[in-house]
Amino acid sequence: MSDTSNTNEYELARRARQGDAEALGLLIEQNRERLFALAYAELRHYADAQDAVASALLNICIHIRSLRQPERMHAWMNSIVRNEARRLRRGPEAPLRLDDFPHESLASDTLQAVLRDAEITQALDRLSPNQAQAIQLFYFGQLSIREIALRSGHSEGTVKSWLHYGRQRLAAAMKEESSMTHPSALPNTADPSIAELLKNYSKQFDKDPLTADYNLLAHTRERLKAEIQRRPLSSELVRLAMAIHWNWAADPAFLAPMLAAYLQQSLTVEEEVWAREEYVNILTVLKQSAEVVKNQRASLRWAREQWEAGRITSEQWLHLISNSGQAEQWTNLGIQDEWIALFNDMMAVIPPTAENRMERFYTLRTACLMVQAADEHKTAFVITEQIRALAEEDISWDKAYEMRVQADCAAMRLYAAEGKTEKFLTLGMHAITLLEEQRRRVAEMTKEGRIRLLIQYDNVACLLYFQRQYALSIPLHRYVLELGYNQEYVYKWLAASVWAYNGDRARALELLRQGRARARSLEEYQADFAELPEFQGVLEAPDFMEAITVPSP
Numbered sequence: 322m323s324d325t326s327n328t329n330e331y332e333l334a335r336r337a338r339q340g341d342a343e344a345l346g347l348l349i350e351q352n353r354e355r356l357f358a359l360a361y362a363e364l365r366h367y368a369d370a371q372d373a374v375a376s377a378l379l380n381i382c383i384h385i386r387s388l389r390q391p392e393r394m395h396a397w398m399n400s401i402v403r404n405e406a407r408r409l410r411r412g413p414e415a416p417l418r419l420d421d422f423p424h425e426s427l428a429s430d431t432l433q434a435v436l437r438d439a440e441i442t443q444a445l446d447r448l449s450p451n452q453a454q455a456i457q458l459f460y461f462g463q464l465s466i467r468e469i470a471l472r473s474g475h476s477e478g479t480v481k482s483w484l485h486y487g488r489q490r491l492a493a494a495m496k497e498e499s500s501m502t503h504p505s506a507l508p509n510t511a512d513p514s515i516a517e518l519l520k521n522y523s524k525q526f527d528k529d530p531l532t533a534d535y536n537l538l539a540h541t542r543e544r545l546k547a548e549i550q551r552r553p554l555s556s557e558l559v560r561l562a563m564a565i566h567w568n569w570a571a572d573p574a575f576l577a578p579m580l581a582a583y584l585q586q587s588l589t590v591e592e593e594v595w596a597r598e599e600y601v602n603i604l605t606v607l608k609q610s611a612e613v614v615k616n617q618r619a620s621l622r623w624a625r626e627q628w629e630a631g632r633i634t635s636e637q638w639l640h641l642i643s644n645s646g647q648a649e650q651w652t653n654l655g656i657q658d659e660w661i662a663l664f665n666d667m668m669a670v671i672p673p674t675a676e677n678r679m680e681r682f683y684t685l686r687t688a689c690l691m692v693q694a695a696d697e698h699k700t701a702f703v704i705t706e707q708i709r710a711l712a713e714e715d716i717s718w719d720k721a722y723e724m725r726v727q728a729d730c731a732a733m734r735l736y737a738a739e740g741k742t743e744k745f746l747t748l749g750m751h752a753i754t755l756l757e758e759q760r761r762r763v764a765e766m767t768k769e770g771r772i773r774l775l776i777q778y779d780n781v782a783c784l785l786y787f788q789r790q791y792a793l794s795i796p797l798h799r800y801v802l803e804l805g806y807n808q809e810y811v812y813k814w815l816a817a818s819v820w821a822y823n824g825d826r827a828r829a830l831e832l833l834r835q836g837r838a839r840a841r842s843l844e845e846y847q848a849d850f851a852e853l854p855e856f857q858g859v860l861e862a863p864d865f866m867e868a869i870t871v872p873s874p
Contacts, residue, residue, distance in 0.1 A: 334391035345385060349378055352395075356402050363406035373405040380405075455483035481532065515544050515561055526569065530807075530838035535871075538569055546575055554583045556592060563599055571841040573606045590627060594637045597623070598644075605646045613650040617641070621663060635671045636680045642667065643683035645690050652694045661695070664688050675715065682711055682724060689731045698735055705731040719770060722759050726752050726777045733784050742788070749793060752781045756797075775806040786814050791822040809846060812836030817855035826864075833868040843871060 330351060336344035356377060360370040380401050388397050448456065451473075458464045458472070466484070470477045513521075518541040525533035545562055562579060566572055580600040588596060597620040604613045620641050627633040642648075642664065651660040664684065673681065689704040709728035712721040729752040736745040756778055763771060782797035798815040816832035819825050833850070840846035850869050851860055859865045 330394060331391040334385075334388060334394040337385045338388055338391070345382060348394075349381065352398060353378070356398060359399060359402050360406055363403060369406075373402060373408075376408075377402045377405045449483075451483050455480055459484055515541060515548065516557065518544065519561060519565065522569070531834065533838075538565070541565065542570060542572065549575070549579050552582070553586050554579065559583050559596070566603075566841070569841060571606070571845065573603045576603045577607060590632050591637075594624070594633060594641070598641060601641075601647050602644065605644075605650060610650040610653045613647055614654060614656070617647055617650075635674070635677045639667065639671065639677060639680035639684050643680060643687055645687040648687050648691055649694075652691065657691050657695050661688065661691055664691070673714070675718075678711055678714065678718070679720065682708060682727065685711075686727060686731065690734075693735060693738065698739070701735055702732065705735070720773070722755055723773065723777055726755050726781065729755070730780050730784060737784070737788055745788060746790070749781065749785055749790070753793070753797070756781065771804065772806070775801050775804050779806060779808075779811065783814065786818055789821070791818040794818055795822060807835075807839060809836040809839040809841070810849075812839065813846070813849065813853070817853045820859075821855040830864055830868045833865070837869050837871070 330348065333344045333348045333351075337348055353374070357370060357374050360373040360377070364370050364373060377398070381398060384401075388394060454473070455469055458469050459466070464472070466477050466480050470480045473480065518537065522533060522537045522541060525537070542565060545558070545565065548558055549562060559579065562576060566576055577600070580596060580603060584593070584596050584600060597616070601613055601617050601620065604616060621638075624633060624638045624641050628635060628638045642660075648657075648660055651657050664687075668681075668684070671677065671681075685704055685708050689701050689708070692698075692704065693701045705728045708724055708731060712718070712724035715721065729748045733745050733748045733752070736742075736748065756774070759774055759777075763774065766774065778797050779801045782794045782801060785791075785794035785797065795815065795818050798811055798818065801811055802815070812832045813836040816829045816836065819832065820829040837843065837846055847869050850856060850865075856865065
């Protein structure tokens with residue numbers, strides 16, 4: 322750049338410091354491409370570099386008054402871009418920090434000058450009123466989150482949410498304006514893949530579900546829905562769609578036709594086993610009982626042929642019948658006897674091995690539920706003993722204790738149905754004792770072993786909760802959460818238990834908020850809340866309603 326150009330930029334910077342919005346706009350135009358190149362060199366990622374520049378331009382507009390030496394304008398701008406790049410490396414949800422660069426209090430005339438900048442104005446116009454106000458008070462007015470919360474009458478968490486989503490949308494809006502008006506400033510690089518978008522959201526969600534950018538997940542889902550219209554379907558795309566459904570956002574309506582189309586393609590035997598199971602799972606979620614039964618029948622016939630030909634293992638065959646949710650659809654149609662006959666036939670021909678022991682357990686557990694639904698309690702108790710006997714096949718088996726706990730759980734369900742509370746509690750205490758013995762060995766366990774222990778705790782806790790044995794269920798569910806089994810229903814049922822047992826309102830509300838953040842379907846979460854007996858007296862209480870509702874962005 323020539324000395325004349327430098328002089329011109331220095332003059333623009335001087336005028337911008339004095340509130341000249343036109344000079345500020347020209348200054349940004351002359352440096353936009355350079356700043357993008359700097360951000361891209363720091364991050365080596367197209368979308369992240371766009372985000373960094375968009376946020377940096379906002380901060381340059383806001384903090385232009387802090388530029389005391391116009392001749393150091395480039396270094397000052399560069400530091401802001403690098404700070405934004407560092408923020409993105411900390412995680413895209415990391416807060417912008419005012420102490421990342423020097424600043425002074427902004428006078429109202431500077432605020433108005435900045436807001437007259439066309440790009441900033443258009444970007445702010447895309448925010449909700451709450452977001453725009455929070456952004457202006459935090460960045461222009463330099464109020465703290467606590468001060469904004471007090472002024473607005475909302476919680477600090479809600480203010481953080483406004484700032485979080487406001488930053489995301491503001492950066493996106495400014496990025497869009499930049500892309501439309503300055504295409505030459507952007508490298509010819511493809512948009513991030515669906516897998517990259519999902520990975521980004523997953524990192525945010527794992528860090529804090531309450532602040533994860535749901536808009537990013539929604540964008541990923543829309544991209545995915547468009548992609549799965551193409552044929553042939555790739556295994557990666559189909560599995561990404563299923564991962565989104567099971568982990569974050571229940572959206573089964575478009576998955577059923579996707580899986581049906583996928584099953585028409587030429588798949589490996591292993592992939593077909595997986596796809597058949599997932600297809601029936603989705604039909605189960607959709608409560609299409611007749612379709613579930615039809616497709617599960619076909620899958621079991623196909624699997625038997627594959628097993629007899631030596632193409633799949635007995636574990637894979639058993640897996641296609643072991644799901645209790647799928648089995649329940651047979652009961653809904655009043656044909657549970659057919660399912661039980663299929664189960665008996667399979668167990669008669671499949672030889673017991675160490676390799677198929679766990680799948681035999683899952684199948685036995687589902688069979689116990691099916692015969693209980695058919696009011697055949699005597700047969701159900703026989704199956705509980707068959708589950709217990711799995712532990713004796715190899716007493717050194719690391720899952721032997723699970724079989725004993727699960728046998729207790731199966732019998733507890735039977736005693737609960739018969740109204741035999743004393744026997745129910747006796748088995749409950751026995752199961753807790755088995756778990757506590759195993760818990761003392763947790764330091765020696767693998768990660769998988771610890772997860773499986775948590776699941777056993779959860780199974781027992783849920784049975785105790787549904788029998789309103791809150792004093793016993795609360796510590797078990799707390800342990801489950803402490804060790805990282807963060808399923809939304811655990812929060813929801815623990816909140817109900819705490820509220821019913823000791824009326825701890827603050828704790829119950831926080832648990833409900835945490836559960837809401839992890840719910841795949843907000844509508845289902847709210848419906849479940851309304852049906853829980855423990856919450857019947859607070860269904861219209863504003864604080865409980867707020868806890869199960871996503872804060873207004």
